[in-house]
Amino acid sequence: MTNLQIYNTLTRSKQVFTPIEPGKVRMYVCGMTIYDFCHIGHARMMMAFDIVYRWLKTSGYEVTYVRNITDIDDKIINRAAENGEPISHLTSRFTEYMHEDTRALGILPPDHEPHATDFVPQMLDLIDRLEKNGLAYQSPDGDVNYSVRDFPGYGKLSGKSLDDLRAGERVDVNTGKRDPLDFVLWKSAKPSEPAEVKWPSKWGAGRPGWHIECSAMSCQLLGERFDIHGGGADLQFPHHENEIAQSEGAFKHPFVNYWMHNGFVRVDNEKMSKSLGNFFTIREVLEKYDAEVLRFFIIRSHYRSPLNYSDTHLDDAKAALTRLYTALKDVPPDDMQPDWSEPHAVRFADAMNDDFNTPLAIAVLFELANEINRTKSPRLAAQLKALAGTIGILQRPPKEFLQGAGSGVPSDEAMIAGQIEARTAAKKARNFAEADRIRTELLSKGIVLEDKPGGITEWRRS
Numbered sequence: 001m002t003n004l005q006i007y008n009t010l011t012r013s014k015q016v017f018t019p020i021e022p023g024k025v026r027m028y029v030c031g032m033t034i035y036d037f038c039h040i041g042h043a044r045m046m047m048a049f050d051i052v053y054r055w056l057k058t059s060g061y062e063v064t065y066v067r068n069i070t071d072i073d074d075k076i077i078n079r080a081a082e083n084g085e086p087i088s089h090l091t092s093r094f095t096e097y098m099h100e101d102t103r104a105l106g107i108l109p110p111d112h113e114p115h116a117t118d119f120v121p122q123m124l125d126l127i128d129r130l131e132k133n134g135l136a137y138q139s140p141d142g143d144v145n146y147s148v149r150d151f152p153g154y155g156k157l158s159g160k161s162l163d164d165l166r167a168g169e170r171v172d173v174n175t176g177k178r179d180p181l182d183f184v185l186w187k188s189a190k191p192s193e194p195a196e197v198k199w200p201s202k203w204g205a206g207r208p209g210w211h212i213e214c215s216a217m218s219c220q221l222l223g224e225r226f227d228i229h230g231g232g233a234d235l236q237f238p239h240h241e242n243e244i245a246q247s248e249g250a251f252k253h254p255f256v257n258y259w260m261h262n263g264f265v266r267v268d269n270e271k272m273s274k275s276l277g278n279f280f281t282i283r284e285v286l287e288k289y290d291a292e293v294l295r296f297f298i299i300r301s302h303y304r305s306p307l308n309y310s311d312t313h314l315d316d317a318k319a320a321l322t323r324l325y326t327a328l329k330d331v332p333p334d335d336m337q338p339d340w341s342e343p344h345a346v347r348f349a350d351a352m353n354d355d356f357n358t359p360l361a362i363a364v365l366f367e368l369a370n371e372i373n374r375t376k377s378p379r380l381a382a383q384l385k386a387l388a389g390t391i392g393i394l395q396r397p398p399k400e401f402l403q404g405a406g407s408g409v410p411s412d413e414a415m416i417a418g419q420i421e422a423r424t425a426a427k428k429a430r431n432f433a434e435a436d437r438i439r440t441e442l443l444s445k446g447i448v449l450e451d452k453p454g455g456i457t458e459w460r461r462s
Contacts, residue, residue: 003016003353004016004017004055004059004353005017005353005354005355006228006258006260006355006356007260007304007355008257008258008259008260009157009236009259009260009261010156010157010256010258010259012159014354014355015258017258019061019227020225020226020227020257023060023061023062024061024062024063024064025056025061025062025063025064025227025228026063026064026066026222026223026226026227026228027049027052027053027056027063027064027065027066027222027226027227027228027229027230028066028067028068028214028217028218028221028222028226028228028229028230028256029045029049029065029066029067029068029110029229029230029231030067030068030214030230030231030232030235030239030240031046031067031068031069031070031113032069032070032098033070033073033075033076034069034070034071034076034090034091034094034095034098035073035075035076035079035080035090035091035094036079036094037094037097037101037281037282037283038097038098038101038281038282039272039279039280039281039282040265040272040280040281040282040285040294040309041232041264041265041272042098042282043101043105043282043294043298044232044262044263044265044298044307045231045232045262046067046102046105046107047105047107047295047298047299048230048260048262048303049065049067049230049260049262050106050107050108050392051299051303051356051358051391051392052228052230052260052303052356053065053108053110054108054390054391054392055352055356055390055391058390059353063111064111064112064221064222065110065111065112066110066111066112066113066114066217066218066221066222067110067112067113068113068114068115068116068213068214068217068218069091069095069113069114069115069116070116070210070213071087071088071091071095071115071116071117072087072116072117072197072207072208072213073210076090076091077193077194077197080194081194085429086194086196087194087196087197088196089428089429089430090429091115092425092428092429093425093426093428093429096421096424096425096428097283097425099421100418100421100422101282101283101286104282104286104291105282105291105294105295106291106292106295106392106393107392108392112221114217114220114221116208116213116217119213119216119217119220120199120207120208122216122217122219122220123186123208123212123213123215123216124186124199124201124202125216126212126215126216126219126246126250127144127185127186127212128202129250129251130146130185130246130249130250131144133249133250133252134147134150135147135150135151135245135249135250136185137178138203139176139177139178140176141176141188142188142189142203142204142206143176143184143185143186143187143188143206144184144185144186144203145176145177145178145182145183145184145185146182146183146184146185146211146242146245146246146249147178147179147182148162148179148181148182148183148245149162149179149181151245151248151249153244153245153248154241154245155241156244157236157237157240157241157244157259158236158237158238158240158241160237160241162181165181183209183211183238183242184209185208185209185211185212185246186201186203186206186207186208186209186212187206187207187208187209188203188204188205188206189204189205189206189207193207210239211238211239211242211243211246212246214239214243215243215246215247215250218243218247219247219251224247224251224253224255225251225253225254225255225256225257226256226257227256227257227258228256228257228258228259228260229243229255229256229258229259229260230259230260230261230262231260231261231262232261232262232264233261233262233263233264234264235261236259236261240259240261243255244256260303261304262303262304263301263302263303263304263305263306263307264306264307265306265307265308265309266306266307266308266309267279267280267308267309267310268308268309268310269308272309280309282294285314288311288314289314289318290318290401292321292393292396292401293314293317293318293321294314294317295392295393296317296320296321296393297313297314297317299358299362299391299392299393300317300320300358300359300362301358301359302355302356302357302358302359303356303358304355320366321393321401322401322402323366323369324365324366324369324384324388324393324394325394325396325398325401325402326369326373326398326402327368327369327370327372327373327381327384328372328381328384328385328394328398329398329399329402330376331372331376331377331378331380331381332378332381332398333378333381333382333383333384333385333386334378334382335382335385335386336382336383336386337386338383338386338387338390339383339386342383344364344367344368344371344380344383344387345383345387347364347367348361348364348365348387351363351364352390352391358391361387361391362391364387365384365387365388365394368380368383368384368387369384372384416442416447416459419438419441419442420449420457420459422434422438423435423438423439423449423457424455424457426438442459446461447459447460447461448460448461
């Protein structure tokens with residue numbers, strides 16, 4: 001279980017993975033900006049690093065996985081204003097919706113899930129350090145900006161040259177900046193903004209820029225230098241480039257050893273966008289397809305490859321997953337750990353150690369399923385389930401999946417749990433009318449809810 005190779009965006013090559021501290025891995029992934037339901041692009045990102053997290057743990061590493069939540073942002077402020085609700089209510093509600101989606105997809109929770117608003121003091125300390133190092137300045141409009149041209153390494157992650165970056169390509173021209181390429185670290189408070197997005201600072205009241213949030217949270221929780229930083233390909237520039245500039249500019253040494261980026265999602269070979277009408281939330285997809293089918297569909301593609309979403313591909317994924325479950329149907333496997341000396345397991349591990357090559361690993365699972373269909377071997381069936389478990393599939397009773405669980409219709413208990421979660425979120429958002437509606441609807445189906453101390457809700461059949 002050694003010789004893991006990871007494609008490092010920074011070096012544009014596969015490299016043997018060597019953690020900073022033997023046996024331990026520290027990993028940070030840029031998470032959600034919480035103001036709406038998660039879409040399949042978010043599912044792709046979270047699934048990619050769920051696989052990385054699972055395989056690192058399977059390989060024997062002690063992993064500290066941080067995936068942040070951005071809970072202060074222009075889009076969040078605007079959406080809360082549109083809804084006429086406090087920002088904290090909006091972000092709490094959609095954080096819970098995100099957790100419901102990740103649980104449905106079998107995505108393991110990170111070890112730490114920091115909220116940006118809890119780390120403003122650390123952000124201010126980092127900005128102060130940058131200012132003292134000559135890399136930050138306050139403009140006449142009150143904003144504090146990063147001086148890009150004063151950081152010699154800018155562009156090393158994306159491969160972009162400063163001379164090729166023209167004003168207006170990625171930032172609005174701001175006359176308060178010394179250079180159009182400079183980016184904001186601290187946004188001066190505007191009179192029209194609500195009080196809950198204003199923090200005191202030596203530069204005046206304001207709020208952090210997006211890029212400084214991840215530098216501060218990652219360094220606080222993982223240290224000034226750590227092993228892996230990940231996110232979607234769309235974050236490579238400018239977000240991750242700016243993180244490097246901030247963190248290395250502040251601490252004057254390398255920030256991250258391995259940079260990983262997952263590929264984009266396309267829908268029927270077109271870019272996914274609301275304007276094209278091909279934009280799907282996770283919840284919309286799960287109305288039609290079982291969550292494990294969606295998970296299987298995503299991990300059948302290599303995390304760095306583009307993922308082409310379509311109903312045809314989801315139907316194919318469902319049929320393929322059905323074939324794997326069918327192999328387990330007549331030979332119920334005993335739960336066991338993988339036998340890594342067995343030939344299929346050796347090929348499976350080789351695939352996963354080659355930059356988390358899940359398509360090749362899944363091909364090995366189908367080879368194993370064919371052997372099970374031929375031999376009806378309980379030992380091989382147990383091996384199939386154990387190997388599949390390392391990537392989060394084939395862990396349900398085969399009959400449950402084959403007799404309709406793959407149809408997209410949630411089980412009775414899953415439906416109740418989902419309704420309870422939705423009611424809890426409604427209560428947190430002080431939408432008591434919605435909370436009462438959910439209670440009444442469940443009662444009409446013979447489900448009685450009982451609220452317990454500590455915010456716990458239990459249910460029983462009447």
